Amino acid sequence: MHVGWAIEGSIGTDQKVDALFLSADAAIAQRIESLNEHYSSTILMTGELNVLLSDPGQLSLRQIDQVYIRESGNTPQEVYSFDMKPIEPLAVTNDEDEDELQAMANEKAPREVGGFIKYEEDSEEEDESPGLNQKDMPFIEKVYTMDHDFVCISKQRNDEFENLYAKGLESYINGDWIGAQMAFTMCGDKVDKLIGDGPLNHMRDLMEKSKAMPPDDWKSGYDWDKKPQPPDDIFPMGEEDSESELQGE
Known part of the structure; x- marks a missing residue:
């Protein structure tokens, strides 16, 4: 988005236009x-x-x-x-939670439609200022605490995991991929092993394949249109053999 x-x-035809x-x-x-x-x-x-x-x-x-x-x-x-997390149904766990959510949705609501408040369109004069009508603004922000699905989704959040991921992302953007790898590895202990986390898996795979070494031309973001180059070997071909021969002598 x-x-x-x-x-x-x-575009289209007389029968179907898109x-x-x-x-x-x-x-x-x-x-x-x-x-x-x-x-x-x-x-x-x-x-x-x-x-x-x-x-x-x-x-x-x-x-x-x-x-x-x-x-x-x-x-x-x-x-x-x-x-x-699609594996977890967006449902409350007991009747008390259901009653709590219903009470939140009905709080000061002149009319309820599908769990959302619908304001009456009658005597109040429309606000001519650009953007959303001012009377709707409080509701828009309250959706995240009143709507059933948003409340259930918020219960799936893990602040410790998200803080660690943000720390790893900051190191990653700044070119400190060793620090990023450490933070992303610690994130793995905070995520549900059954559900996993797609972005975290992507970052950990990137750190592993690159040996936690950013590209020489790293510019604070991953270039999806640049063909990835394999990292240089720490020991180029033949160097290990040369060191072994010197030690043998």
Whole structure:
């Protein structure tokens, strides 16, 4: 997911017409979506979209990487993941939790629709300021504590794991891949072994394959369009034999 401008056009036939969106930002959105396959994630978005969310919305996301893609040119893209464990049903564990969530959803709600508050559209005059209507803003932020699914998802979060991952990501971006590898390894002890964590697995594999050595031209983000080069051997071919011969003499 990304945010930006686009030109909308229609393609198809008289029987079926589809909308087509053309722009650099639309291309970025498509490319970011394709990265889900590499991170074993479901929802990814860019930092440019993240900053437009409310504070609770931003707290529901986790930055998992910083990347370079050809669609963005020389501008690095922060990549955020919305973490949700599909193996765990989004359900409360007992009647007390159900009653608590229902009470939260009904709190000061003039009308309830599917667990969400729907404001009456009658006497109040519309706010002409740009963006969302001001009367809706409190509700938008409360969704994260009132909606059944968001509350259940929040219970799956692990602050210790996320803090360790953020520490590893910072080291990784700054080129300290040894420190990053240590933090990502510690993350492995904090994640559910049955469910796992796709972004963490990607980072640990990258650290292992590169021997925790960033590329010589590392520029604070992984370049998905650059063909990876194998790291130089610590002992080039023939050097170990030469050392053995010297020791034998």
